[in-house]
Amino acid sequence: MTMKRNTFSRILAAGASALMLASLTACSGMSEPSADAAGGSDHCESVDNVTVVLQWVAQAQFAGYFAADDEGYYAEQCLNVTIQEGGTNVVPQQVLASGNAEFAVSHVVKSMATREESADIVNISQIFQRGAYLEVSWAEDGIETLQDFNGLKVGSWGAGNDLTLRSALEAEGVAFGEDFEVVQQPFDMSLLLNHEADVVQAKTYNEYAQLLETMNPETGELYQPEDFNVINLQELGYQTLEDGIYARGDWLGDGNNADIAARFLAATYQGWSFCRDNAETCVDQVVARGSALGATHQLWMMNEINNLIWPNPTGAPIGTMDQAAWDQTIEIGMNGGVLSQVPDEGAWRQDIHESAVALLDGGDTDLIGDGFTPLEVELTEGGK
Structure with missing residues (x-):
């Protein structure tokens, strides 16, 4: 398919x-x-x-x-x-x-x-x-802004790969690791797909595509863009x-x-x-x-x-x-x-x-x- x-x-x-x-x-x-x-x-x-x-x-x-x-x-x-x-x-x-x-x-x-x-x-x-950092969540969860991260489980790659996210959160008034729980994220989308995190990091050129290459067990078809909410950190002005x-x-x-x-x-x-x-x-x-x-x-x-x-x-x-x-x-x-x-x-x-x-x-x-x-x-x- x-x-x-x-x-x-x-x-x-x-x-x-x-x-x-x-x-x-x-x-x-x-x-x-x-x-x-x-x-x-x-x-x-x-x-x-x-x-x-x-x-x-x-x-x-x-x-x-x-x-x-x-x-x-x-x-x-x-x-x-x-x-x-x-x-x-x-x-x-x-x-x-x-x-x-x-x-x-x-x-x-x-x-x-x-x-x-x-x-x-x-x-x-x-x-x-141009930068390529995204934050991705399930559309049904209604996570549309960085302020919505409060109280959630948020995947993070760490080791400097979360720098742009940290800066964006700070500017938006959200304390990294204090206002939400940080979950160590591998370089894939398994945490989101397995509902082990509410929102995860992704790059436009890699992890986001992994989602769209995954079969939706409820429909028997590949997941579609409308199945997810995407926050583009570059669009918010945080480009590195x-x-x-x-x-x-x-x-x-x-x-x-x-x-x-x-x-x-x-x-x-x-x-x-x-x-x-x-x-x-x-x-x-x-x-x-x-x-x-x-x-x-x-x-x-x-x-x-x-x-x-x-x-x-x-x-x-x-x-x-x-x-x-x-x-x-x-x-x-x-x-x-x-x-x-x-x-x-x-x-x-x-x-x-x-x-x-x-x-x-x-x-x-x-x-x-x-x-x-x-x-x-x-x-x-x-x-x-």
């Missing part, structure tokens, strides 16, 4: 603390450059080897990196890129800070918290321009910057590493542009990397991720940092008690991003995406 649904982001605007692995080369999540991409480096006098560590396991959230590898964009930039999956035992910003990767994909607040601990990590490109690309400041200042970083960004931008225009191909590439999520779920995710990236609200190229969005994110991080101060001016820089854009100037890569049109995704039971 299937359900047709226009992308959720067209309607809505736009792990627990873990131990860092001592050596990335020992991880099973290591993804070596594809054989097809290798031929693209024939023009190179030399090839630079780098590693990028992702926030989580292989899924469409990171499709642009896989596409940059599989389509040969990294090789064209004379790069040999190892893509390291994240997971419960991998904290990307800590892996980066320890010198076990040249690049990391991470959220702004988490990364700045690590920077506060004297790690010289710098945001060099802000890929996601999520996936960006980070590097170490000292590494960027050494030798030609700034040039390597610019080439990495340029190829990555090509990968994301490719996934905007070839969503189904990118889903196939993600599935081929061993994703545990099904193809229709991944297509939904790919579609929603594209909505977080394209187009940049300011009309700038992909990867451009918006100062106002940065400031709002930092304010939320400080209000939530994760950050103790405003990061120094070196916390993010645009010069490497600008060099990356210049490398692609005159080519046929669309870095703006004004013409992006979301797909209509047909979900199936279990996201198969």
